[in-house]
Amino acid sequence: MSSVAGRTLVVGVCGGIAAYKVAGIVSTLVQRGADVHVVMTEAAQRFVAPLTFHALSANRVHTSLWEIRDREDHVLHVTLAHRAAALLIAPATADAIAKLVHGYAEDLLGAVALAARCPMILAPAMNSSMWEHPATRANVAALRARGWQIVGPESGFLAERERGVGRLAAEERIIAALEDAVARTHELEGQHVLVTAGATREAIDPVRFISNASTGAMGIEIAREATLRGAQVDLVLGPTHLDPPHGARAHRVESAREMHERVMALREGVHVIVAAAAVADWRPAVIFVQKVKKEDVDPMLRLERNPDILAQLGAAKGAAFLVGFAAETEHVEEHAREKLARKRLDLICVNDVSQPGIGFASAENEMLLLWEHGREPLERASKREIAARIWDRIATLRGAERAHEGEA
Ligand code: C5P
Numbered sequence: 001m002s003s004v005a006g007r008t009l010v011v012g013v014c015g016g017i018a019a020y021k022v023a024g025i026v027s028t029l030v031q032r033g034a035d036v037h038v039v040m041t042e043a044a045q046r047f048v049a050p051l052t053f054h055a056l057s058a059n060r061v062h063t064s065l066w067e068i069r070d071r072e073d074h075v076l077h078v079t080l081a082h083r084a085a086a087l088l089i090a091p092a093t094a095d096a097i098a099k100l101v102h103g104y105a106e107d108l109l110g111a112v113a114l115a116a117r118c119p120m121i122l123a124p125a126m127n128s129s130m131w132e133h134p135a136t137r138a139n140v141a142a143l144r145a146r147g148w149q150i151v152g153p154e155s156g157f158l159a160e161r162e163r164g165v166g167r168l169a170a171e172e173r174i175i176a177a178l179e180d181a182v183a184r185t186h187e188l189e190g191q192h193v194l195v196t197a198g199a200t201r202e203a204i205d206p207v208r209f210i211s212n213a214s215t216g217a218m219g220i221e222i223a224r225e226a227t228l229r230g231a232q233v234d235l236v237l238g239p240t241h242l243d244p245p246h247g248a249r250a251h252r253v254e255s256a257r258e259m260h261e262r263v264m265a266l267r268e269g270v271h272v273i274v275a276a277a278a279v280a281d282w283r284p285a286v287i288f289v290q291k292v293k294k295e296d297v298d299p300m301l302r303l304e305r306n307p308d309i310l311a312q313l314g315a316a317k318g319a320a321f322l323v324g325f326a327a328e329t330e331h332v333e334e335h336a337r338e339k340l341a342r343k344r345l346d347l348i349c350v351n352d353v354s355q356p357g358i359g360f361a362s363a364e365n366e367m368l369l370l371w372e373h374g375r376e377p378l379e380r381a382s383k384r385e386i387a388a389r390i391w392d393r394i395a396t397l398r399g400a401e402r403a404h405e406g407e408a
Helices: 017-032 048-057 075-082 094-102 108-115 128-132 136-145 171-185 217-229 256-266 309-315 332-342 383-407
Strands: 008-013 035-040 086-092 120-124 154-157 163-169 192-197 232-237 249-252 271-276 283-286 303-305 323-330 349-350 366-373 374-382
Touching: 008 017, 008 075, 008 108, 017 035, 017 048, 017 086, 017 171, 035 048, 035 075, 035 108, 075 108, 086 094, 086 108, 086 171, 094 108, 094 136, 108 303, 120 171, 128 136, 128 163, 154 217, 171 217, 192 217, 192 256, 217 232, 217 271, 217 383, 232 256, 256 309, 271 309, 271 383, 309 323, 323 332, 323 383, 332 349, 332 366, 349 383, 366 383, 374 383
Parallel strands: 008 035, 008 086, 086 120, 192 232, 192 271, 232 249, 271 323, 323 349
Antiparallel strands: 154 163, 283 303, 349 366, 366 374
């Protein structure tokens, strides 16, 4: 059975010639048992009549923020957004993409997209020169960074009678992306996940600190993916310019000791803990109350050890599935396996940071996952995709654990 059967899907149609192809997509989704609600922009209605989608979906087609409605959907954009198991926008035009980036909510589709917390899939279609324009590239990258999954466009014959990249992705690809996204939304339902992310800052005086290059991006993606899979997520986040994902409860901390305290206060009843933070191992033994003057001190910093949060979680190991991270520059697998055992982890995700473009502050990652009886190398991919693969692995290992307990 398709994962979309019995689920509510919102399909946003924008004004591009590929709008007619979305009729086929809606029809297929309905045949697979989905309850499909179509939202059309004004421009979309110039290409396809709302009646087409009404006939296919057997639901009222939504075209305006301003229609007065019955009681249960009186705040339509919020009701639709919250009922949706997934939101698909197809064809996503250059204009619609630009508006999504800036959070415009002047029409119904913009408002629904802002209110949605479900997996969101964007299937762009436009002329290749518009697709390749730096403005569109930057806009698409911004949406991707915010959690949108981008499907296509594909290359082929365009409406302008030329060949190029810009065709709406094939129906099967779009449907497969929706089915995958919806299938995952149940995986962590009822589960409580705790994630640490980012660097910590260890104060020297009121304006100086010791820290490292971690931006928290990997941990933020781990937290985002967990929320998309239905978990309740607490994210303990060190200082970063990045935003925590929608739907996760963010706890901002500065120092390792604050991170430690917060994690210990939150860990009760948690099912999975992922420690992706790059915690400073050392802190200055003395924090100066006033800014230190050049002339003031002998330039020696005395350091003392920070608590190892993950090792403490491992030592007091309860039922939680424990995932650690490691950044290594040599003997990568050997060092990571030693850490897996010493910190009593169920899984460790290792970066070989001696390679360029990997790990800290980079958009992509390449990892090796290690657990007691196995390993899985993950090829270079966006941190978003790596996060999804990590959760897939956690699901498999926890499933095996539960099956084993069931047998015992
Ligand atoms: O021992 P090492 O610092 O390489 O271990 C890395 C792992 O341990 C990461 O998962 C990191 O989040 C966690 N860690 C921690 N507290 C520390 C140091 C590391 O939780 N003080």
